[in-house]
Amino acid sequence: MTVEEPSESHLDSTAEPPPETPPRAPANIPPDVPPDVPPDTYLNAQHLGLVEPSLAEVYDAIMEADREMNRAAARRADAIYTAQRVLADVGRARAEAAVQAGGRRPPWSPEEATKEEFTCEVAALLRLPRRTTETLIEASRTLAEELPATREALSSGAISYRHAQVIMDQAWGIRMGDDPVSAARARAVFEDVLVPDAEFLTVAKLADRARRVRERTHPETITARHQKSVEDRHVVFQALNDSMASLYVTGDAEKIQAAYHRTLDTALTLQGPDEERTLTQLAADVLTDVLIGGVTPDGVGTGVAAQVNVTVPVLTLLGKSEEPGYLAGYGPIDPDTARRLAAGAPSFTRLLTHPETGVVLSMGRDTYKVPAALKKWLEVRDETCTFPGCRRSAKRSDVDHSVEWQHGGETDAMNLAHLCPYHHAVKSYTRWTPRHLGDGRIEWTSPAGYRYIVEPSADMRPPKQRKPAPKPPAPVVDVWNLDPEPDDPDNPDDPSPF
């Protein structure tokens, strides 16, 4: 304890009261304090000097770590570009060998198969979605071949990968017909202006500036650019907290604006003295109602209603538990919503789960029929395409025989898995290989030898097989029963059926 620290004696009520603090003497103000800074603010230079340690080294360390991340991003891009070039050569060599060997042309050429193997390899290694991976690979090539100044700034650590992305995003839009020399010249002018800016502007400000520079230097008309941009229209689903989610649509401005106004107009017609919902809430309800149950003006979608699996713990359904439900493709939802959906919303398939094991007990009477029942069972187990990292809905995927039928693969839950059309092709035409591990998990081996385990989405026992399937395999329609075994002597943990 130092002598300046207060002693506890002043807390003693019997002690003498401390003398009143004398008014601050003007002599305490250092001569260099400007007159508009009151002497008792924390900005008082004398106080700052007393309490503030030097953090210059820490700030330097923060900046150096950031620059190192930038340099690492450049090294990653270099490595991806190197692999890409090597595999392009491999693809060409395979194509030549295939031509010499003759025979049937596969749906994917050797070059294409090699390229897709590589995309999937990078996606699985970095745990990135396919589209993001394709963008990363293309960005790596662009940095190496088309934007040398941007690559140099990134390699030196002067700009971040996000800054480089802004420059690339805008540079990709620079097209000069079929004249590569003019395009290279236009990109060089573009880089000359933007790379120095990227060293001191935020990403958002750089994006504004890049757009303006591109408008000025880019000779293509806005009509031509719009025609290219419109090819990028898309829909994005984003899960949020608290049982909420967002849907984003990007497309032609006039269509999106028309959709927005129609939504608002319809919501306005629903307002009235008895309507408690706000206009904002009504608009959200109108849009989701039309999307889930509606049809397009020319009738496309008639009779098609969104179908979603909702899993509800039995005790939650009975109102005896507040354990959340589970909405396929989203995640946990609050118990009230789960109960409401399970009570009969027509667009939802209800799945009840055992309170202790979480095993799916029932799939509703209308899905009991087979083989639709087996398909539905697999849909619940997989929920999405079963390639590592792919989130394409099982509904938009094929049920694939992991070991092909012609190679002896059986129509068995442990040999069937959902694959989206793209990954179905990857499995068929490249060296990516799946293997069922028997408990719903699937192990994929990549062409480079890496192994990835894909977990099932739902904890489900295999559907019961009444008797061994005769050879050749019995038709699926007769062998599956989704009810659990009542008393399985081999499994003491087996739950009693509900």
Ligand SMILES: [Zn+2]
């Ligand atoms: Zn997929």
